[in-house]
Amino acid sequence: MDVMPKWAEVILVPLISLILAAIISALVILAIGEDPIAAVKLMVSGALGSTYGWGYTLYYATNFMFTGLAVAVAFHARLFNIGGEGQAALGGLGVALACLYIPWPHWSLALLGAIAMAALFGAFWAAIPAYLQARRGSHIVITTIMFNFIAASLLNYILVNVLRPTGSMDPATARFPEATQLPTLHELLAPIGISFSKAAPANITLLVAVLACVLVWALIWHTRLGYELRAYGHSQSAAKYAGISPFKITMITMIISGGLAGLMAINNVMGEAERLVLNAVEGAGFIGIAVALMGRSHPFGVFIAAILFGFLYQGGAELALWTSIPRELIVVIQALVILFTGALDNMVRMPLERMFLAVRRARSPKPERKPIEPAE
Amino acid sequence: MTATTVAPAIELKGISKAFGPVQANKDISIRVMPGTIHGIIGENGAGKSTLMSILYGFYKADAGEVFISGTKTEIPDSQAAISAGIGMVFQHFKLVENFTVLENIILGAEDGWSLTTSLGKARKELVALEQEYGLNVDPDAVIEDLGVGMQQRVEILKALYRQADILILDEPTGVLTPAEADQLFRILGRLREEGKTIILITHKLREIMEITDTVSVMRRGEMTATVKTAETSPEQLAELMVGRKVLLSVNKAPATPGKVVLDIKNLHVTDEAGVERLKGIDLQVRAGEILGIAGVAGNGQSELLELLGGYARGTGTVTLNGTAIDLSGKYADGKSRRAKGIAHVPEDRQREGLIMDFHAWENTAFGYHHDPSYQSGLLMNNAAIREDTEAKMKRFDVRPPDPKLAAKNFSGGNQQKIVLAREIERNPDLLLVGQPTRGVDIGAIEFIHQQIVALRDQGKAILLVSVELEEIFSLSDRIAVMFDGHIMGERLPGQTDEKELGMLMAGMEATQ
Numbered sequence: 042m043d044v045m046p047k048w049a050e051v052i053l054v055p056l057i058s059l060i061l062a063a064i065i066s067a068l069v070i071l072a073i074g075e076d077p078i079a080a081v082k083l084m085v086s087g088a089l090g091s092t093y094g095w096g097y098t099l100y101y102a103t104n105f106m107f108t109g110l111a112v113a114v115a116f117h118a119r120l121f122n123i124g125g126e127g128q129a130a131l132g133g134l135g136v137a138l139a140c141l142y143i144p145w146p147h148w149s150l151a152l153l154g155a156i157a158m159a160a161l162f163g164a165f166w167a168a169i170p171a172y173l174q175a176r177r178g179s180h181i182v183i184t185t186i187m188f189n190f191i192a193a194s195l196l197n198y199i200l201v202n203v204l205r206p207t208g209s210m211d212p213a214t215a216r217f218p219e220a221t222q223l224p225t226l227h228e229l230l231a232p233i234g235i236s237f238s239k240a241a242p243a244n245i246t247l248l249v250a251v252l253a254c255v256l257v258w259a260l261i262w263h264t265r266l267g268y269e270l271r272a273y274g275h276s277q278s279a280a281k282y283a284g285i286s287p288f289k290i291t292m293i294t295m296i297i298s299g300g301l302a303g304l305m306a307i308n309n310v311m312g313e314a315e316r317l318v319l320n321a322v323e324g325a326g327f328i329g330i331a332v333a334l335m336g337r338s339h340p341f342g343v344f345i346a347a348i349l350f351g352f353l354y355q356g357g358a359e360l361a362l363w364t365s366i367p368r369e370l371i372v373v374i375q376a377l378v379i380l381f382t383g384a385l386d387n388m389v390r391m392p393l394e395r396m397f398l399a400v401r402r403a404r405s406p407k408p409e410r411k412p413i414e415p416a417e
Numbered sequence: 418m419t420a421t422t423v424a425p426a427i428e429l430k431g432i433s434k435a436f437g438p439v440q441a442n443k444d445i446s447i448r449v450m451p452g453t454i455h456g457i458i459g460e461n462g463a464g465k466s467t468l469m470s471i472l473y474g475f476y477k478a479d480a481g482e483v484f485i486s487g488t489k490t491e492i493p494d495s496q497a498a499i500s501a502g503i504g505m506v507f508q509h510f511k512l513v514e515n516f517t518v519l520e521n522i523i524l525g526a527e528d529g530w531s532l533t534t535s536l537g538k539a540r541k542e543l544v545a546l547e548q549e550y551g552l553n554v555d556p557d558a559v560i561e562d563l564g565v566g567m568q569q570r571v572e573i574l575k576a577l578y579r580q581a582d583i584l585i586l587d588e589p590t591g592v593l594t595p596a597e598a599d600q601l602f603r604i605l606g607r608l609r610e611e612g613k614t615i616i617l618i619t620h621k622l623r624e625i626m627e628i629t630d631t632v633s634v635m636r637r638g639e640m641t642a643t644v645k646t647a648e649t650s651p652e653q654l655a656e657l658m659v660g661r662k663v664l665l666s667v668n669k670a671p672a673t674p675g676k677v678v679l680d681i682k683n684l685h686v687t688d689e690a691g692v693e694r695l696k697g698i699d700l701q702v703r704a705g706e707i708l709g710i711a712g713v714a715g716n717g718q719s720e721l722l723e724l725l726g727g728y729a730r731g732t733g734t735v736t737l738n739g740t741a742i743d744l745s746g747k748y749a750d751g752k753s754r755r756a757k758g759i760a761h762v763p764e765d766r767q768r769e770g771l772i773m774d775f776h777a778w779e780n781t782a783f784g785y786h787h788d789p790s791y792q793s794g795l796l797m798n799n800a801a802i803r804e805d806t807e808a809k810m811k812r813f814d815v816r817p818p819d820p821k822l823a824a825k826n827f828s829g830g831n832q833q834k835i836v837l838a839r840e841i842e843r844n845p846d847l848l849l850v851g852q853p854t855r856g857v858d859i860g861a862i863e864f865i866h867q868q869i870v871a872l873r874d875q876g877k878a879i880l881l882v883s884v885e886l887e888e889i890f891s892l893s894d895r896i897a898v899m900f901d902g903h904i905m906g907e908r909l910p911g912q913t914d915e916k917e918l919g920m921l922m923a924g925m926e927a928t929q
Contacts (some may be wrong), residue, residue, distance in 0.1 A: 218683020
């Protein structure tokens with residue numbers, strides 16, 4: 042029987058972890074001679090105080106939702122996909138090819154085409170390590186990390202030697218055609234009378250990300266594939282007994298995971314940059330690991346955690362811009378959040394469990410244990 | 418308990434231990450007199466192992482005191498237990514497989530910095546010990562080359578080498594053939610003569626009756642009774658363990674075997690490490706009969722079940738109701754095997770039969786999650802599965818009948834009932850059953866045996882694998898004995914005895 046009620050498990054534990062991370066962050070800011078309260082105010086107003094701030098927060102959050110979902114799906118099958126970075130980079134290549142070489146009549150069709158290409162390229166990049174794991178036993182953590190480097194080098198080569206327009210000094214593709222430009226939140230919200238910042242990069246991909254959260258939720262808990270995937274994740278020996286092929290599950294899970302990571306490119310490449318540049322992913326693949334950890338691999342948790350990290354990203358950028366707090370410190374704060382919500386989870390959980398147990402004991406004189414009677 | 422002038426070798430007073438909400442030991446007091454064999458019997462989860470772990474310093478008791486030879490002793494860790502003269506022989510041996518006997522004996526008790534001198538010293542002591550207690554083991558043999566019985570002797574020697582006066586043996590006969598178990602009991606008798614005190618933890622009533630002087634019964638964390646073995650009976654002990662009267666044998670009518678359902682010819686299976694596990698097996702199981710496969714664990718029974726269940730590869734021919742089964746698939750044939758009418762209650766329900774973190778209802782669909790009645794369109798119909806589970810739990814008397822409880826929260830017997838309900842209610846032509854009552858409470862054993870016999874009476878073929886000879890005898894209509902990947906012979910239960918089967922299980926050809 043679970044020791045803690047579900048609300049404590051889902052809300053209280055991450056919340057306390059976050060508060061602890063915030064306290065230590067405040068101490069660090071104090072130590073370098075800045076005012077933590079002013080810093081928090083600046084972060085909040087910068088990230089959430091205006092539609093401009095929200096636009097950036099949600100833009101980053103969209104990236105993290107895709108990479109977070111990618112890690113979460115794989116984690117349900119106990120596959121640790123660290124290759125979101127490379128898969129998202131490849132997804133960017135897919136998007137660039139789709140946008141540059143296919144004459145789309147309208148952005149909506151371009152979006153569908155780009156989704157297909159981004160997912161396909163990301164999935165392909167995850168499928169190779171998956172195959173190596175399933176058939177050759179090469180550990181997926183190692184191979185996905187290595188594939189991040191291969192992806193970076195591959196993109197470097199392609200951008201410099203293949204896709205760079207002649208005459209350009211910039212290792213990037215040409216700007217995508219007008220017809221592939223995705224509507225921003227400004228354009229989407231204007232018809233219903235909300236004036237959203239025109240300069241913020243948040244765009245329709247946010248809706249795609251939310252849809253992806255819902256679909257992943259349905260996949261994991263309401264389909265046979267999700268059932269097999271979770272069964273495989275919990276016990277490989279039991280999965281074999283039940284006739285679930287480890288090869289099939291490893292391949293399909295990683296293909297879905299890679300596809301989700303690849304979809305991030307819709308947001309940053311197609312929605313924001315509108316061309317493919319070097320290092321377009323900017324670490325979002327790794328943030329996805331933290332997002333999935335903090336979100337307990339649940340799509341709804343990933344959604345919330347992605348917004349939190351979007352806030353940290355945007356708020357951090359504001360801090361770096363307006364104070365003498367160096368940008369590196371923002372990374373420290375993010376690391377503290379990851380440390381407390383992910384790695385030090387049990388530090389908060391165990392005292393809490395003891396507390397709930399003590400409360401329960403105090404309420405009922407007998408220990409809360411339904412004795413399981415043998416059959417009469 | 419009678420007052421004696423001699424101090425008890427071990428006395429526990431008021432030991433209590435809780436794990437979270439579970440009270441594993443409740444105010445347990447026990448006195449073990451020196452030079453006796455004291456049995457501790459109880460169902461799985463009764464708290465036997467917890468009690469011994471406290472005595473051996475693995476757990477710290479919440480309350481209570483330990484006295485060794487009359488002196489109050491704190492045992493914070495196993496080092497302290499060893500220096501207090503307590504030795505423990507675990508169910509799963511703690512030996513380094515590629516070390517020699519001698520190296521294993523001194524592991525952790527090395528003397529000085531030079532291995533050569535300590536090995537030399539240890540060898541003399543070991544040889545002396547072996548002679549004193551009649552425990553013959555070659556000091557230079559490598560552990561992995563030794564049989565299970567021999568490995569157990571090494572464990573006992575390890576404890577004696579550390580000057581243990583009190584030996585705790587946890588389910589020592591689980592992995593032994595009947596002959597090896599007899600040898601172990603002779604050794605224990607000898608140790609008792611030499612003044613050692615032995616605590617024997619077991620769930621087998623027969624062993625308690627055979628060797629112990631005193632027996633303590635545990636039930637749900639409490640010590641329900643301590644009696645002189647000579648003054649009790651298996652029936653009384655069973656009642657004390659379960660808390661009500663239990664039928665120790667199954668009532669069943671003679672079998673009426675029909676046509677051959679499963680026909681195995683010249684079956685070979687090689688495992689992933691390249692070791693040949695089945696070396697040409699021929700077997701037949703008919704409709705309406707239970708074929709019991711006896712044998713010491715690890716002689717190919719698991720591989721046979723895995724192959725028939727569809728997750729191991731093999732060569733040879735296997736036909737089900739006259740149609741050949743493809744044996745070449747490595748995995749994932751489980752689905753087609755189930756479709757053909759083979760249901761499988763695996764040997765290890767926690768590792769294979771169930772997903773311990775899944776809810777009971779998710780486990781009810783396990784392996785049958787493609788069933789059309791469990792689907793609605795593209796999605797799984799979780800509500801339908803929950804409903805079905807609730808009905809199954811009622812019919813199989815699973816307690817508590819809550820489909821939303823995780824499998825790990827059920828007792829062993831109830832977990833097994835969940836698996837049985839899932840497999841038996843598929844109405845299979847062939848039911849594979851491995852160790853159906855391993856780790857199952859006596860009360861549930863009765864029920865499980867009845868269900869298996871009931872399926873047989875419906876004219877289904879049943880292949881039973883069990884390492885418990887008692888179970889083989891009480892359920893089987895025909896017995897085949899496996900040893901080292903071979904079928905050593907087939908017997909009818911009425912025309913053989915444990916001794917003959919024991920010979921076959923040890924690989925000795927019996928004269929027919």
